Structures are given as structure tokens and as C-alpha cells.
Amino acid sequence: MKAIRIILQIVILSAFSMLGEAVHHFFHLPIPGSIIGLILLLTGLSFKMVPVKLIEDGAGFLLSFLPLLFIPAMAGVINYPSLFSGNGALLMLIVVLSTIVTMVAAGIASQWLEQKAAKRKEKKKCNSHLSQSL
Amino acid sequence: MQQPFIAILIILLTIAAYLAMVKVYQRFTYPILIPVLTTTVIVILGLLAFHISYSDYMVGGKWINALLGPAVVALAYPLYNQRHIIMKYSFPIIGGVFAGLFTGMISGLLFAEVFGIKRDLILSILPKSITTPVAIQIAAGLGGVPSMTVVFVMIAGFSGVILGPRIMKWVRIRSHLGKGIAFGSASHALGTSKAFEYGELTVSMSSVSMTLCALLGSVFGPVVVWIFQV
Numbered sequence: 001m002k003a004i005r006i007i008l009q010i011v012i013l014s015a016f017s018m019l020g021e022a023v024h025h026f027f028h029l030p031i032p033g034s035i036i037g038l039i040l041l042l043t044g045l046s047f048k049m050v051p052v053k054l055i056e057d058g059a060g061f062l063l064s065f066l067p068l069l070f071i072p073a074m075a076g077v078i079n080y081p082s083l084f085s086g087n088g089a090l091l092m093l094i095v096v097l098s099t100i101v102t103m104v105a106a107g108i109a110s111q112w113l114e115q116k117a118a119k120r121k122e123k124k125k126c127n128s129h130l131s132q133s134l
Numbered sequence: 135m136q137q138p139f140i141a142i143l144i145i146l147l148t149i150a151a152y153l154a155m156v157k158v159y160q161r162f163t164y165p166i167l168i169p170v171l172t173t174t175v176i177v178i179l180g181l182l183a184f185h186i187s188y189s190d191y192m193v194g195g196k197w198i199n200a201l202l203g204p205a206v207v208a209l210a211y212p213l214y215n216q217r218h219i220i221m222k223y224s225f226p227i228i229g230g231v232f233a234g235l236f237t238g239m240i241s242g243l244l245f246a247e248v249f250g251i252k253r254d255l256i257l258s259i260l261p262k263s264i265t266t267p268v269a270i271q272i273a274a275g276l277g278g279v280p281s282m283t284v285v286f287v288m289i290a291g292f293s294g295v296i297l298g299p300r301i302m303k304w305v306r307i308r309s310h311l312g313k314g315i316a317f318g319s320a321s322h323a324l325g326t327s328k329a330f331e332y333g334e335l336t337v338s339m340s341s342v343s344m345t346l347c348a349l350l351g352s353v354f355g356p357v358v359v360w361i362f363q364v
Contacts, residue, residue, distance in 0.1 A: 017203035031352045032271035034206035041210040059208035067170035068152045069202050070266045072195030074174040076281025078188050095286050096293040098242040099320050105237035107307035107316030110230025114311050
């Protein structure tokens with residue numbers, strides 16, 4: 001029974017993906033169809049138009065096998081043997097350097113904003129304490 | 135009658151190889167043995183050994199590939215589950231994600247420009263910090279080479295997971311929130327799997343920023359390309 005439910009729910013998720021694809025083509029949007037499908041589903045869930053029960057098993061199943069779904073696309077490097085030459089090493093270096101810079105920027109920015117928000121809250125707390133003691 | 139048979143055989147063999155590699159990874163958890171990498175190597179070696187072309191493999195492979203779209207849609211489910219945490223920390227999340235997203239795209243572009251990389255490869259590097267199914271589509275939309283993007287996305291994932299903890303210590307990213315957003319924005323799903331070692335808050339932050347990067351990346355990718363006139 002559960003297998004049938006999962007398959008049906010994947011069909012529903014595919015329908016959202018195709019709907020997103022249709023919106024993407026119709027309005028010539030730069031956003032990929034699957035992402036539009038994600039936004040549509042998230043909107044549906046948030047406004048209770050789509051019950052979570054309708055997709056949760058299918059979504060959980062697909063996400064647990066996510067790495068498998070990348071493999072056919074990854075095997076496509078077979079058509080680009082140059083990646084494993086000297087030029088390929090250079091490309092890898094670029095990606096690694098850029099990843100490190102990205103990580104530092106995202107981490108520091110969010111931590112700084114978090115601390116700022118916490119300080120503001122503390123200040124508010126202090127102020128309310130003051131007014132209470134007065 | 136032969137075509138469907140071959141397609142099913144390819145699908146089953148790919149799944150079998152993947153499940154076997156998951157077992158291997160459970161037994162030996164070295165980062166380099168991550169199933170998506172080992173299975174891909176097996177598939178490629180198999181194709182080379184039996185002189186099968188990539189387009190012949192894709193007779194079956196395209197059916198697995200077709201599930202990527204629905205899988206991206208499925209990300210709405212964890213995002214919906216974490217909506218309260220997202221609302222609570224919305225400001226640091228959005229700030230961190232924007233910082234990571236633009237640093238990721240622009241630094242990749244500049245490094246590639248400095249080293250004199252060809253245009254189609256630069257465009258393939260651009261979405262490297264974004265989760266694979268979306269990165270593929272962004273690269274295709276920009277005029278890059280999607281299968282190269284897949285490799286760059288994997289390298290971004292691996293380098294973040296392997297080097298991340300040391301770098302964060304070094305630049306003093308100490309909060310769970312900061313670590314999660316750093317992992318999610320730079321190393322997408324692989325970073326998120328690493329975030330499990332730091333606790334639930336780090337995991338939620340990582341998956342939220344991964345999804346936000348995917349969303350915003352598909353919008354701002356073309357904008358960055360346009361601004362820098364690649």
C-alpha cells in the first residue's frame with residue numbers, strides 16, 4: 001500500500017514540476033520550471049490548499065534517494081575527457097578557492113547579523129527591566 | 135522490443151551499483167567514498183569497459199534523470215516543516231544567503247576570468263554552490279555545459295565538507311546558525327549532510343540556505359552574467 005502511495009505522490013510532485021515548466025515557458029521566466037514548481041507547492045502548503053499528507057511520503061522518498069538521481073547527469077563527464085588534464089586541475093582549483101571564499105562570506109555575514117539581532121533584543125530586555133524597576 | 139529492455143537493465147544496474155556503494159560507505163565512512171562519487175566512477179568505468187556511448191546509457195539514464203524535477207519540487211516539504219525557524223531567524227538567514235550567493239558566483243567568475251577560462255566553462259562554474267538539479271538548469275539556461283556543472287557542484291560540495299570545519303574555526307564562525315548557513319550556501323546538499331554532525335539547528339539552517347540559494351540563484355545568475363558581461 002505504501003509503495004502505491006509513494007508512487008502516486010511522486011506523480012503529484014511531477015505534476016507540480018510540469019506545471020512549473022509550463023509557467024516557465026509561457027512567461028519566459030529565467031527561473032527553472034522545477035523551482036517554480038517548488039514555489040507553487042510551498043505556497044499551496046502554506047495556505048493549506050495542499051494538505052501535507054498528499055506529498056509527504058513521496059517527497060521523503062525522493063529526497064532520501066537524491067544522490068542516485070544525480071548519477072546519470074554526472075556520468076556525462078565521460079564526454080569531457082579534457083577535465084582530467086592540466087586545464088582540469090586549474091578548474092578544480094578555481095572551484096575550491098571560490099567555495100572557501102563563499103563559505104567564509106556566508107558564515108561571517110550571518111553570524112554578525114545574528115549577534116546584532118541578539119544584542120538588540122538584549123537592549124530591549126534591559127530597557128523593559130528598567131521601566132519595571134522604575 | 136529491445137529498447138525498453140535495455141533501458142530497464144540500465145536503470146536496474148545503476149540502482150544496484152548505487153545501493154552497493156551506500157553499503158560500502160556505511161562500512162567505511164571516508165568522505166572520498168561518498169556513494170554519488172563512487173557510483174559515478176563505476177558507471178563510467180562500465181561504459182568504457184563495454185564501449186557503450188553516453189547517449190546509449192541515457193536510454194535508461196534519462197528515466198532516473200527525469201526524477202530530478204520532482205525531487206526539486208519535493209524540497210518544498212522540508213522547507214514547509216521548518217517555516218517557524220525560518221521566520222524566527224529570517225534576517226540573518228537572508229543576509230548570510232545573499233552574501234554567500236553573490237560571493238560564490240562572482241568569485242568563481244573572477245577566478246575563472248583571471249585564469250583565462252573559456253566562456254562556456256565560466257558559465258558552467260557560476261552555479262557551482264547551488265544544489266545539482268537546479269545548478270544543471272541554471273547552467274543550461276546561461277549557455278554553460280550542464281555535465282561540467284555537475285562536476286563543479288560536486289567539487290564545491292566535497293571541498294566544503296572536507297575543508298569547511300577547519301576554515302570556520304580559523305575565521306571564528308562559531309554559532310550553529312553561521313555554520314549551517316555557511317555549509318548550505320557554499321556546499322548545498324553535501325554540506326547539509328555534514329551539518330548533521332553539529333545538531334538540528336545547523337541542519338535546518340543549512341537546508342534552508344541551500345534551498346534559498348537555489349531559488350535566488352536561478353533569478354540572480356543571469357543578472358550576474360549580464361552585469362559582468364561574460
